[in-house]
Amino acid sequence: MERLTAHDRVAASRSEYRATVLRRLKRDKWMYVLLAPGVLYFLVFKYVPMWGILLAFQNYQPFTGFWRSEWVGFEHFRLFFGNPDFFMLLRNTLILSLYNLIFFFPAPIVLALLLNEVRLALFKRTVQTLIYVPHFISMVIVASISYVFLTTEGGFVNELLQQYTGRKIDFLTSPDWFRPMIVLQTIWKECGWGTIIFLAALASVDVEQYEAAIVDGANRWRQLWHITLPSIRSTIIILLILRMGDILENGFEQIYLMSNALNRQVAEVFDTYVYTVGITQGAFSYSTAVGLFKSTVGVILVLGSNWLAKKFGQTGIY
Amino acid sequence: MGKRYRTFGGTVFDVCNHAFLALFAILTIVPFLYVLAGSFATDTELTQRAFFLFPKKVSFGAYSFIFSTDTIIRSIGVSVYITVVGTLTNLLFTVTMAYPLARRGLMGRNTVLNLVIFSMLFGGGMIPTYLVVKGLGLLDTYWALILPGAISAFNLIIVKNFFQELPPELEEAARIDGCSEPGLLWRIVLPLSKPVLATFALFYAVGHWNNFFSALLYINDPSKWPLQVMLRQIVLLSQTAAGNASEMDPNFVPPPEQSIKMAVIVVGTLPILMVYPFLQKHFAKGVLIGSVKG
Helix, strand or coil, X not given: CCCCCHHHHHHCCHHHHHHHHHHHHHHCHHHHHHHHHHHHHHHHHHHHHHHHXXXXXXXXXXXXXXXXXXXXCCHHHHHHXXXXXXXXXXXXXXXXXXXXXXHHCHHHHHHHHHHHCCCCHHHHHHHHHHHHHHXXXXXXXXHHHHHHHHCCCCCHHHHHHHHHHCCCCCCCCCHHHHHHHHHHHHHHHHHHHHHHHHHHHHHCCCHHHHHHXXXXXXXXXXXXXXXXXXXXXXXXXXXXXXXXXXXXXXXXXXXXXXXXXXXXXXXXXXXXXXXXXHHHCCCHHHHHHHHHHHXXXXXXXXXXXXXXXXXXXXXXXX | CCCCCCCHHHHHHHHHHHHHHHHHHHHHHHHHHHHHHHHCCCHHHHHHCCCCCCCCCCCCHHHHHHCCCHHHHHHHHHHHHHXXXXXXXXXXXXXXXXXXXXXXXXXXXXXXXXXXXXXXXXXXXXXXXXXXXXXXXXXXXXXXXXXXXXXXXXXXXXXXXXXXXXXXXXXXXXXXXXXXXXXXXXXXXXHHCHHHHHHHHHHHHHHXXXXXXXXXXXCCCHHHCCHHHHHHHHHHCCCCCCHXXXXXXXXXXXXXXXXXXHHHHHHHHHHHHHHHHHHHHHHCCCCCCCCCCC
């Protein structure tokens, strides 16, 4: 099934070429019938929304519709950047991302390295089976479990605190506890699952390398430093690049479910703001502008960190 | 990992390492066990916190309470419906699109592939997508929970690659025997792809069962809420959805609120735990990393 090359096209006369195209189209007619629903799906649910980004430059009103709404240029962006909310959102989003980067990102790496040192296959498999479970549980369940554990009305943790310290802490509404709570939830839910990719990389290391290192008198720390860590370095860098692109995204469901009127000052991030302003208050154009700002920064950060990684001699993702 | 020198430090490390990993695994699982135990606990025990994992008296009060009202039962029904119909839709769309894309000589194939790949890098975002769903008149229908995610680009590409790797001789032979193109897909390719499709079905199904975001966006009618939204109402917003039972029976004493919440959590978690062993069998092979959310 060769593709038509430029050479073919020159050689064949125009009508012949058209005949070939028609013949191939006819031969593959069933293929196009099968392809149609999928293409339609991508156009309707992926590409029409992309084109809908133009809303950000309009004053879109549902009753006037897209075609007759007034164009306002960068007005919504100006409004947004001039809004004191902007700095609150930027701060909350960046702090949460930073916390996740510092406390969550290294966790699966460390856990994978520890699992890699286990030689009892049964023990290793059992631990893996147990720590992967939370990944498949919905965020609503995770938030719900956090609630029944942390509530001041008979929650397990607060009953313990009451018993041993004589006072309770309202984790769920306290602005000080919001960020640690989010990071702990993320570690509980995704840390185990995150080890898979590193364990796969570690499994591909040639055993002979360790044997040679042992012959050369390298202890376990040396082996870790010179063989194990280099073998997962490229994986770490790729995940770090991808993580950069998500720096303005904190996971809508988790934040939305764990936020309430009392911790909103630290909990409101770009994602939840788009939802609140856009869907519940109906400011469609303004919230589209906020969303566009967020995704544009994301794309720039991914491409930028990819470029940086390549510059330092690492393999990037593109 | 080969033979290593046994040193004293190494042994100490091994002991600590095993202990730490065991502790971590237990801490991961204990919240589930606590919630499960709590859902069977009685009022007095829960308030006095006289137990942790084993209540002295087992009570089914919370379960009979939540199943005595149609609110929860209906939302379970909605979730099951969306999971079944949604997964079938996913498979249908994914397979029919992946099959032509696996055909090397197909004209326009690369254009479509690029279209798919670009949609993985960049998207319209929440509001434009919402307006498309609204414009199609899908708000407050179950299709709003099914169609916008009908194909995961990531899964599509994996299935396409799988189809490409099937031996071409099989298709050739079938074609010579007079098999039509749709017949080829149905009789040759699909039976060969059963294990792969079963895997994707499981992952898609888990995604549907767990889906909260789409329902929050697109479904306003409480009678159409799936279980995840109902869970949030009951546990996080403390709206005990079960008003009717107490109205019907004046002597009815509702079980403690905490154990109702825990029982609802158990109901929402159980299906996932039931399919987990099957899921685990597949992702252990390492093919599906990151594809769950799609």
